Amino acid sequence: MSEEQKVGCELIQGMGRSKSWRQSWRDVRSKREYDESHVITALRVKKKANEYLIPESVDLECVKYCVIYDNNSISLEIILKGDDNDNSDDSEEELVFGAAVECGRAMSHLTRHPIHILKGGYERFSAMYHFFRTQKIIWMPQxxxxxxxxxxxxxPGKIYLGDFRQACDPKIQKDLKIKAHVNVSMETGPFFVGNTDKLLHIQIEDSPEANIFPFLRHLCHFIEVHLKLGSVVLVFSTLGISRSCAAILAYLMHWQEQTLKRSWAYVKKCKTNMRPNRGLVAQLSEWEKIVLGDTVTDIADPLY
Known part of the structure; x- marks a missing residue:
């Protein structure tokens, strides 16, 4: 996962949570560009006399994520070419901060948390998450x-990790173009019922005694087949914290031929509250031995 995708996903996860989790999006593009479309809930930051105007009503102390974006900057810096009448290759160049960075520096003293600059700007983000574009400016609390x-x-764009509620939401299925489900729970979802080509249902309880190990080879094969077909796969369990995370870890270990510890670190960056129970961790250790030919990760050393 790229850094901008990680930031985007983290920000999206916060929508709808308590005030302390909500984000503050700031758009430093022109008024015309902002009016045409912008990220949901983003506010445009105006500029006067070469300074960004931060509204007094903006309280960044209560948000965990503050993200600022411009149009399409890929780097934190941009290159300005100096005047050169001869148009030679020796024209002077100057590195300056992009608009989003300049605005971020002006706002940095207003928040307790680091300010994020969205790499690739609005163009790249809206291309990835088109369903978060809007022309609406004012949002009511409700x-x-x-x-x-x-x-x-x-x-990115291939495998998602979620919970049962998300797996039952038709809008999410449509927005993310979900074509297959891996359901690691006892509940039965509304999509792909009876279609074993598009639904892998691993019915195990949410307990340390649950046995996921016998299903891991089939799990990896199921996901691999769908990725080759270009399908988007959603892996989920009841809360999306334990069983589905174990399934994702097993697939990453198999796909990348990597250790449990390395796969764990990757998923933890994507989903900070993941917590497979100790029984599942022990089975993932056995899976590591199958994948790599030996046990490498010491699960006695807490992964959490």
């Missing part, structure tokens, strides 16, 4: 409360 978090993106 409208903000209606926002629901989306599943976590594990492999």
């Amino acid at each position: 409208e903000l409360d209606q926002f629901q978090p989306y599943p976590i993106e594990i492999v």
